[in-house]
Structures are given as structure tokens and as C-alpha cells.
Amino acid sequence: MALIEVEHAIKTYKMGEESLNALNDVSLTIEEGEFVAIMGTSGSGKSTFMNMLGTLDKPTSGKYHLDGVDVFKLTPDELSTIRNLKLGFVFQGFNLISRTTAIDNVELPMIYKGIPEAERHKRAKEALKIVGLENREFHLPNQMSGGQQQRVAIARAIVNDAPLILADEPTGNLDTRTSIEVMNFFVKLNEEMKKTIVLVTHENDIAEYTRRIVTFKDGKIISDVPNTPKRAAL
Numbered sequence: 001m002a003l004i005e006v007e008h009a010i011k012t013y014k015m016g017e018e019s020l021n022a023l024n025d026v027s028l029t030i031e032e033g034e035f036v037a038i039m040g041t042s043g044s045g046k047s048t049f050m051n052m053l054g055t056l057d058k059p060t061s062g063k064y065h066l067d068g069v070d071v072f073k074l075t076p077d078e079l080s081t082i083r084n085l086k087l088g089f090v091f092q093g094f095n096l097i098s099r100t101t102a103i104d105n106v107e108l109p110m111i112y113k114g115i116p117e118a119e120r121h122k123r124a125k126e127a128l129k130i131v132g133l134e135n136r137e138f139h140l141p142n143q144m145s146g147g148q149q150q151r152v153a154i155a156r157a158i159v160n161d162a163p164l165i166l167a168d169e170p171t172g173n174l175d176t177r178t179s180i181e182v183m184n185f186f187v188k189l190n191e192e193m194k195k196t197i198v199l200v201t202h203e204n205d206i207a208e209y210t211r212r213i214v215t216f217k218d219g220k221i222i223s224d225v226p227n228t229p230k231r232a233a234l
Contacts, residue, residue, distance in 0.1 A: 002065075003164060003196050004030040004053065009062035011048050011219075022048040023059060024219035030198065032163065035190040035229070037207035038200045040216035047168070049216065050200050054087060054166050055079050067163065084113055088157030088165045088195075092172040094149045096141045096156075102128060103137040106156045113160060127155035130193075131185055147178035154185055158195065165189065167199040171206055183209045187229065 011023040023045050030036055040046040051057040052064060055071050064071055067086055074082065088109075089095075096105045106124040115123070128134055131151040141149050150170060157165050167186065171179035187209055189195040199210060207213050208230045215223045 001032050002029050003032045003034075003067055004028070004198070005063075005065040006049075006052070007063040009049075009052065009059040009064065011045075011052070011057070012060040021219045023052070023062075026062070026219070026221055028214065028221065028224070030196065032196055033190070033194050034212060035186070035197045035210045036199070036212045036214060037210040037227075038198060038214050038216065039202065039204075039207055041202065044216040045219040046200050046216045048219075050166060050168055050198070053198060054089060055083055084109060084160065084162075086162055086164055088160065088162040090150070090153050090157050090165065090167040090170045092169040094141070094146075094153050094173075096149055096152060098141050101138045101140060102133060102144070102152045102155075105141075105152055106159050109156060109160050123159050124155070127159040128152070130158070130188075131155045145178070146174050147181050150174065150178075150182050151185060154182075154189070158189065158193070163196055165195050165197045167197060169200055169202070171201070171203070179206065184231075187231070 006026060006028045009023050009026045010021060013020045013022055026049065038046045038049060052059055058072050069082065071079065071082060103124045106127050107120045110120040110123065128137055131154050133148060133151055136144060136148060171182055174182060183206060186197055190197050201207055211227055211229055213225055213227050214221055
């Protein structure tokens with residue numbers, strides 16, 4: 001079943017008297033359980049596309065169905081709800097609250113969902129254990145390495161059991177060894193937990209962990225090919 005269905009998406013920005021199409025008639029379907037890399041140079045449209053998938057931006061025209069829902073017909077409150085239920089976000093800059101412990105950072109999405117404190121704590125501990133940080137629950141971000149911070153961010157993304165993980169340059173601030181460590185966790189989420197993952201990257205070595213590579217140029221998809229994912233030992 002298709003989890004993501006984008007049809008003829010166009011995103012136009014006005015720059016003075018000129019118009020720029022950041023997305024130019026983009027159509028893409030992603031099935032449940034896929035692990036997809038979105039690639040392209042700066043200005044190719046990949047970040048605009050990712051923002052649309054995350055319901056953070058709307059196309060000028062076109063349609064986007066997430067798990068069968070036409071998301072751009074929803075109210076702002078309904079959009080907020082669907083983000084919380086369907087999406088987990090992982091960013092290049094980790095986006096952790098600096099004065100808050102790892103476990104409290106992971107609990108944050110569940111607060112918005114109204115989950116009771118005891119249940120939040122239990123689920124946050126389980127999510128941190130999945131990413132190998134059960135011994136870092138009460139550490140602050142500045143007491144952890146970049147790779148550990150990104151694993152906290154991954155735990156936060158999965159704690160609500162969202163079916164779709166959107167990862168925007170998740171290894172961009174990490175060294176090679178730590179990038180491999182983080183990508184192995186994404187592979188685990190995809191293969192063992194059956195999460196659908198869409199990952200933006202400009203690095204071929206990172207895209208090679210995924211099962212499908214979609215490349216953007218000048219706001220258009222220029223290639224969409226299956227990939228045999230590599231595995232790397234630490």
C-alpha cells in the first residue's frame with residue numbers, strides 16, 4: 001500500500017518579477033516499508049520536496065496523500081495531529097533541547113499527544129534502548145557525542161510509533177565512523193521495525209544504505225532507481 005502519493009506537485013517562488021519553480025511537476029509514490037534516498041545538488045528541489053512531505057510547506061499546485069489522507073485539505077490543527085501520529089523527524093542539527101536530558105527530549109512528542117507521564121517514561125526508555133542509549137537516559141546533549149545526540153533524535157522520532165521517518169541530512173554533522181553507526185540504526189529501523197524512511201542526502205556513500213535512490217535536478221526527478229543496500233560493520 002502506498003504511504004506517500006505525490007501527484008504533479010509544483011512549488012513556485014516569486015523573486016521580484018520573476019518566478020522560480022522549486023518543484024516542477026513532481027510525482028512520486030513510496031510504498032510502506034521502503035527506504036528511499038532523495039538526492040540532488042543545492043537548489044535541486046530536494047529540501048522543498050522534503051518540507052512538503054513533512055507538511056511543513058504546501059505546493060503551489062498538485063496533491064499529496066499521506067497514508068490515504070489528502071493532507072492539504074486539513075486544518076492547521078488537523079495537520080499538527082497528523083504530523084504527531086504519522087511522522088517522525090530527524091534533522092542534521094539534532095534539534096534537541098539543550099538543558100533537557102535525553103529521556104525528556106524523547107518524551108516531548110508524547111506530551112503533545114497527551115500520553116500520561118508513566119507511559120511516556122516507559123516508552124522513552126524503550127526507544128533509547130533500541131538505539132543503544134539505555135545508559136545515557138539522564139545525560140544532557142552537551143554530555144554526549146554528536147552520534148549519541150543523533151541517536152537520541154532517532155529515538156524521539158520513533159517513540160510515537162509513527163510509520164514514516166523523514167531524515168534530512170542526518171549524517172551531515174558527523175564523521176565517517178559515526179555516520180556509519182547512525183546509518184546502521186536506520187537500516188535496523190527499516191528492516192526490523194518496518195519503518196518507512198525517506199532520507200535526504202548529498203552523499204553517495206550514505207544513499208547506498210537505502211533501497212531506492214531518487215535524484216532531483218532543477219525541481220524535477222531525473223532518476224528513480226532501485227538499490228542494493230550496503231552494510232558496513234563498525
